[in-house]
């Protein structure tokens with residue numbers, strides 16, 4: 166593999182004896198991984214039906230290595246949201262953050278959603294996930310992944326950290342900053358990353374990281390935890406950025422990472438930083454089965470607490486939704502129904518006033534009220550279980566019908582007229598509208614199988 170000269174010079178200088186092993190690791194294939202979505206299936210049940218051979222990732226109960234030749238993005242289970250395709254080391258930061266049901270968690274630079282979907286699954290539907298990214302294009306992918314995963318207790322925002330800090334004062338129990346970085350840890354997986362390396366200097370990246378981190382103290386509760394992670398090796402963007410943060414915000418302290426033993430400590434001596442920074446962790450591709458990562462865990466010792474105004478629920482005439490619910494839904498869903506421009510949302514409890522923020526998604530978008538009829542959304546299908554709906558149709562994952570449905574085709578099948586929740590091996594994947602002999606396809610066009 167062709168690696169930038171300046172990168173090699175720096176790594177040789179700092180790694181010394183380890184450099185040879187480090188460089189050799191770039192000739193190996195990268196490890197492919199998936200993470201099971203426990204909102205939809207338990208890890209044990211997934212093992213029973215997995216289309217891929219699985220080998221455990223030691224630092225994540227839900228994480229598995231899959232064979233190099235596996236194509237997880239092509240399987241119908243991917244469309245059902247049974248797993249997320251994720252590089253195994255990228256599972257570490259959320260394991261360190263350790264979100265618990267009921268907590269309020271911010272993933273401030275979340276797109277495309279690898280770590281946000283991991284947080285959402287760990288919250289088990291209780292508490293709130295705010296998944297944010299500054300890039301409008303990347304927020305689209307983030308929103309899709311949150312919906313496919315069936316995460317109802319979340320909002321997706323497309324905002325600057327400054328605008329978020331105005332709305333979420335001392336609000337979060339935990340914040341993840343999975344920072345934009347020079348991406349050196351991804352060179353093996355993505356050769357483009359090494360080509361782009363010269364365009365993103367370490368200095369520039371440090372600037373972006375500080376710009377984000379500067380707003381975190383305002384948003385974290387006293388006692389709250391911050392995880393900072395990157396996928397790069399450069400000491401300046403790792404130990405250096407955290408040293409800068411600790412100097413500027415003395416109300417924070419760095420904590421020992423206790424639940425991940427497999428990876429090395431931080432290396433403050435590389436940039437004459439404080440010895441405390443050995444408490445951070447570094448994943449090295451020549452030492453573990455995964456790519457390069459840096460992770461630091463910090464705690465906010467003290468600070469002020471604020472009372473925030475609550476989100477204002479907008480009520481209106483939702484009779485057509487009530488008719489839909491009475492006809493098709495067996496359970497009532499938890500949350501507050503909020504109507505905005507004929508669109509109906511199920512908004513999580515405890516949401517503060519977020520007026521003025523650019524949103525990619527608000528709670529669970531249920532569907533649209535169109536001319537006295539309710540049209541259920543793709544996201545609603547993904548957030549439901551088969552048992553919650555009275556009119557369903559199931560296809561086997563190896564059937565031609567499953568593929569046809571995912572490609573957006575109309576299916577020649579009989580059944581009870583009206584909306585039907587389409588499932589694959591019992592897992593909901595979308596809606597269809599049954600007429601006399603046809604099932605009209607309502608699978609979202611942008612999500613179709615190619």
Ligand SMILES: C[S@@+](CC[C@H](N)C(=O)[O-])C[C@H]1O[C@@H](n2cnc3c(N)ncnc32)[C@H](O)[C@@H]1O
Nearest residue numbers: 274275276277278279280298299300343344345
């Ligand atoms: C390493 S990626 C995040 C990967 C993501 N956490 C995941 O696991 O899928 C860094 C992200 O930071 C975003 N970003 C860059 N500057 C930002 C800023 N000032 N505020 C919020 N997000 C920012 C980028 O658009 C990019 O999506």
